[in-house]
Amino acid sequence: MWNYEKRLQFPVKISKCNPKIAQQIISQYGGPDGEMSASMRYLAQRYTMPVKRVGGLLTDIGTEELNHMEMICAMVYQLTKNLTPEQVKASGFDAYYIDHTTGLWPQAAGGLPQNAIEYQSKGDALTDLYEDLAAEQKARTVYDNLLRIIDDPDVREPLKFLRAREIVHFQRFGEALEMTKDSLNCKNYYFFNPEFDKQIFKK
Amino acid sequence: MYKEDRCNCQCQKYAMAQIPMQQWGELYDWYTALCEGTIFPDLDLEFWASANMPCTPKNCTSKQEALMTEINQISFAVNDLTLYLDTHPVCMQGMELFSKLQERRHDLLKEYARLYYPLTIDSMSGRAVDASGEFSWGDCPAPWEGGTCVCGTMRNAYNFR
Numbered sequence: 050m051w052n053y054e055k056r057l058q059f060p061v062k063i064s065k066c067n068p069k070i071a072q073q074i075i076s077q078y079g080g081p082d083g084e085m086s087a088s089m090r091y092l093a094q095r096y097t098m099p100v101k102r103v104g105g106l107l108t109d110i111g112t113e114e115l116n117h118m119e120m121i122c123a124m125v126y127q128l129t130k131n132l133t134p135e136q137v138k139a140s141g142f143d144a145y146y147i148d149h150t151t152g153l154w155p156q157a158a159g160g161l162p163q164n165a166i167e168y169q170s171k172g173d174a175l176t177d178l179y180e181d182l183a184a185e186q187k188a189r190t191v192y193d194n195l196l197r198i199i200d201d202p203d204v205r206e207p208l209k210f211l212r213a214r215e216i217v218h219f220q221r222f223g224e225a226l227e228m229t230k231d232s233l234n235c236k237n238y239y240f241f242n243p244e245f246d247k248q249i250f251k252k
Numbered sequence: 253m254y255k256e257d258r259c260n261c262q263c264q265k266y267a268m269a270q271i272p273m274q275q276w277g278e279l280y281d282w283y284t285a286l287c288e289g290t291i292f293p294d295l296d297l298e299f300w301a302s303a304n305m306p307c308t309p310k311n312c313t314s315k316q317e318a319l320m321t322e323i324n325q326i327s328f329a330v331n332d333l334t335l336y337l338d339t340h341p342v343c344m345q346g347m348e349l350f351s352k353l354q355e356r357r358h359d360l361l362k363e364y365a366r367l368y369y370p371l372t373i374d375s376m377s378g379r380a381v382d383a384s385g386e387f388s389w390g391d392c393p394a395p396w397e398g399g400t401c402v403c404g405t406m407r408n409a410y411n412f413r
Binding site: 050052053054055056057058059060061062063102105106109110113122123126127135179182192193198202205206208209210211212213214216217218220221223224225226227228230238240 | 267268269270271272273274284287288289290292295296297299301302305309320323324328331332334335336338339340341369370371372373374388394395397398
């Protein structure tokens with residue numbers, strides 16, 4: 050169950066139309082390491098997590114990623130609002146425009162569509178938490194790449210905020226890994242899969 | 253470790269990553285926290301290309317902006333603190349702060365709904381009809397339009413109402 054709150058987690062106020070930047074940051078909407086992939090990955094993994102509080106963390110971070118997805122979409126929307134055909138042709142946004150006009154559609158910067166292959170739900174707590182740690186690092190790298198080349202402060206402020214969240218989430222997933230390890234036998238963490246071999250996993 | 257005393261055996265060190273549990277420490281003020289993306293200075297690990305972006309409070313031009321700004325800041329503190337408590341479920345300082353912030357957030361949402369429009373269904377509290385006789389849930393500008401919000405950065409072009 051989710052409730053909507055009519056505000057962005059971090060305000061997005063972009064004054065200058067810039068379809069080139071929209072083309073770049075849309076990757077964090079529909080790209081392999083984008084916010085939609087992150088949210089769907091965590092929300093899928095949580096059901097079978099053996100440690101209850103880790104499932105709770107996945108719910109909370111998965112929910113926050115939806116806020117981030119909304120921020121990225123707001124940025125793409127504002128960057129392409131009132132676009133003229135001349136701007137479309139000059140900016141390199143034309144390929145996207147042909148298929149979607151200025152509507153929002155989840156794709157990577159290079160045009161690949163959003164793909165459920167990125168969701169990576171493996172049904173093994175350790176494997177999934179390593180996936181999540183890696184996912185936060187990959188998203189951080191993308192934000193680093195964007196911050197290195199984007200000058201507009203209206204775009205940089207929310208990007209800086211989103212980058213910082215990747216590091217906080219990495220720390221939380223690391224702590225979730227420690228909580229999961231605590232419920233396993235440290236002599237051999239790999240003796241069984243706590244999500245599947247339930248007859249061996251006793252918490 | 254999550255619970256230090258749980259693991260008395262000689263732990264396997266190979267082929268397993270370890271992340272130190274965060275210790276409770278200093279917190280940013282709520283303005284800086286939202287700007288930096290965390291309430292915890294310990295987790296504020298900057299990237300060189302965005303390290304020179306200052307967090308200087310902006311002047312609010314209206315009461316509505318000031319209120320929305322505070323809602324954003326307090327709500328973000330609640331959010332970041334929630335994640336901390338998810339993995340630190342016995343941290344007393346964190347839980348005490350959480351209760352205070354949660355109460356403040358609740359009051360702010362009610363106040364915003366009373367003065368302007370509801371941000372959540374729960375904060376409508378009996379005011380489903382606006383002054384022009386319409387359902388008040390649809391009154392506000394969409395958040396992606398830039399809304400009403402933040403101090404000093406409001407741009408009329410995105411405030412279509």
